Amino acid sequence: MSKEYYIGLMSGTSVDGIDAGLYDFANNQARVVDFHYQPYPDEIKKKIHQLCKNHQSVSLQDYGQLDTQLGKLYAEATLALLKKANVDAKDVLAIGSHGQTLHHSPNTTLPFSLQIGDANIISQITGITTIADFRRRDIAAGGQGAPLVPAFHQAMFQTNKENRVIVNIGGIANLSILPKDTQGTILGFDTGPGNTLMDYWISEHKNSAYDNNGEWAATGTIQADLLKQLKDEPYFSSPPPKSTGTEYFSADWLTEKLAELPVYLPEDIQRTLCQLTAETIAKAIQRFAPETERIFLCGGGTHNQTLVKALEQLLQPPIASTATQGIHPDQVEAMAFAWLAKKTLQGQTGNLPEVTGAKETVILGGIYQA
Numbered sequence: 001m002s003k004e005y006y007i008g009l010m011s012g013t014s015v016d017g018i019d020a021g022l023y024d025f026a027n028n029q030a031r032v033v034d035f036h037y038q039p040y041p042d043e044i045k046k047k048i049h050q051l052c053k054n055h056q057s058v059s060l061q062d063y064g065q066l067d068t069q070l071g072k073l074y075a076e077a078t079l080a081l082l083k084k085a086n087v088d089a090k091d092v093l094a095i096g097s098h099g100q101t102l103h104h105s106p107n108t109t110l111p112f113s114l115q116i117g118d119a120n121i122i123s124q125i126t127g128i129t130t131i132a133d134f135r136r137r138d139i140a141a142g143g144q145g146a147p148l149v150p151a152f153h154q155a156m157f158q159t160n161k162e163n164r165v166i167v168n169i170g171g172i173a174n175l176s177i178l179p180k181d182t183q184g185t186i187l188g189f190d191t192g193p194g195n196t197l198m199d200y201w202i203s204e205h206k207n208s209a210y211d212n213n214g215e216w217a218a219t220g221t222i223q224a225d226l227l228k229q230l231k232d233e234p235y236f237s238s239p240p241p242k243s244t245g246t247e248y249f250s251a252d253w254l255t256e257k258l259a260e261l262p263v264y265l266p267e268d269i270q271r272t273l274c275q276l277t278a279e280t281i282a283k284a285i286q287r288f289a290p291e292t293e294r295i296f297l298c299g300g301g302t303h304n305q306t307l308v309k310a311l312e313q314l315l316q317p318p319i320a321s322t323a324t325q326g327i328h329p330d331q332v333e334a335m336a337f338a339w340l341a342k343k344t345l346q347g348q349t350g351n352l353p354e355v356t357g358a359k360e361t362v363i364l365g366g367i368y369q370a
């Protein structure tokens, strides 16, 4: 049987590492062939965080070198994936590389979104045609450049049997609303912080990159005043199309909010941040998809039991992992960018203007030929 192999490389705003997935899209199917996760080394994480945080005074040397370094790491992750899968580079049609977001600024007078990890290097080292820089063409067409995964969610998860919502909980959380009327409009937007504030808070207090299973949060109590203060942020009630990033929901954002309130126990703040993620997701679903019959979760937040329980308490429809639909929650985004690479390689458009706000559909990304 013929094969149509594509690779997806995803490294999101959590700055945890590289999700590298090999997928077979032959016969309009989507099959997981193999997957390799490569955590970022600590010094790389530190460099990324520094550049994200100090964007007022970035050195061009640091920026350029990190672009090169990440390109090499993405190539390395690809080679490790191919080795694990025992597949030859020449059998892969293309790589879709999301890149590492340093800054997402879709609403400024001169909008942009910056993802780095030089695709020239990925293509050169792997010998595989690489597609990258997916967001900026949508921004050029007047869109937010994000989220781009709803088109993939639609292709994979939409059914005429029930109204579904897919929630991806990465550093930032985004959702896709998939009506059972398959001619209906797909909505999708970033709801706000996913794990990013929880990751920041636990790293400050427990020397841990994330709250495993949400165990620390589970020891805390929701602080109503703090939760209200956090939820008052205008982003949450603003209508889509909208997208956001960690430059907005940052450590500084949280610090400012906390400064106006009494001192709370660190675990209470962790629990409240977890509740913020859950309530802003739940509110978005209730407001924009009140007819939802089933919710599927993907992204690393799926592993946070305290968060999942909070969502179950807030929402009526049953909630399950995308694993129940055949795609592991840690792989949905990598698969989405492999799928978007296929679209681009075949000259097909990949954005949904009703989601991003672009004035038209466009072919996404730049092609770096092998």
Ligand SMILES: Nc1ncnc2c1ncn2[C@@H]1O[C@H](COP(=O)(O)OP(=O)(O)O)[C@@H](O)[C@H]1O
Pocket: 011, 012, 013, 014, 015, 016, 017, 169, 170, 171, 172, 195, 196, 199, 209, 210, 211, 212, 213, 214, 298, 299, 300, 301, 303, 304, 305, 330, 333
């Ligand atoms: N076992 C776990 N328990 C709780 N949270 C987890 C677990 N595994 C991953 N996560 C969360 O998921 C994040 C990574 O999710 P991911 O989907 O890769 O996001 P991104 O796309 O932003 O990189 C981690 O930073 C962490 O917050």
Ligand SMILES: [Mg+2]
Pocket: 010, 011, 012, 013, 014, 015, 016, 017, 018, 019
């Ligand atoms: Mg990640």
